[in-house]
Amino acid sequence: MNRASLRLLPGALAALCLLASPAACAFEATQQRGGVTLRYQDAHDALPEAMRQRIIDTFFKAYVPQRADFHPMAPTQAAIVIDPAYDGIAFVGEKAMAATITINPAWLSKHPGDTDLVTHEAMHIVQGYPEYANERVPGWLVEGIADYARDRYGVDNAAAGWALPLAVKDGQNFDTGYRVTGAFLKWSEAAHPGLVKALDDALRSGAYTPALWKEQTGQPLPALWAAYAAETHR
Ligand SMILES: [Zn+2]
Structure with missing residues (x-):
């Protein structure tokens, strides 16, 4: 054949x-x-x-x-x-x-x-969050964590030509979702170990608010993104 x-x-x-x-x-x-x-x-x-x-x-x-x-x-x-x-x-x-x-x-x-x-x-x-795509469980964060996890636990992402982006592009923000948010989470987790687990726990228990980012990293979410973008913008 x-x-x-x-x-x-x-x-x-x-x-x-x-x-x-x-x-x-x-x-x-x-x-x-x-x-x-x-x-x-x-x-x-x-x-x-x-x-x-x-x-x-x-x-x-x-x-x-x-x-x-x-x-x-x-x-x-x-x-x-x-x-x-x-x-x-x-x-x-x-x-x-x-x-x-x-x-x-x-x-x-x-x-x-x-x-x-x-x-x-x-x-x-x-x-397994109880809700999806609202203030307590923002869709961009749910999908960002899932792509962060695809990067961290993936078996052969290279076979799909799949990778987290190394640079921020114009028009992107922390809430762009998927790989863009996933790469931001990876960068943030490296500086603040335990951040993603804390976000995940809060999303599951209904305790998530944007203030959690400041509690975990010392910076409000928009400021943390600005620091990330300044370091990685091309
Ligand atoms: Zn998904």
């Missing part, structure tokens, strides 16, 4: 499975590591085995230490669901009593190096 037909095979198999009996081709596996149980479900067996293995490995390598470092009471039951009907990239929710990461297989087909998206999503399970 040449390379082209090999590459077509998983998709062709999936199509055949849909025509025959979906249940016949469904792939399910349960694994346990580090006190955490992961159920992996791919109803259409949409991902090649090597990719599936990398996703499962990445989950455990990220989630077990994230959970130990940030929130030892975070769920011990988790699931990864490969869902071609979901048209985003990946998200976390709760399904059948398990914290569940849903992944769009089309994204991974196009970006096969991006398996550390699981590391970002696993941190969302650890976070």
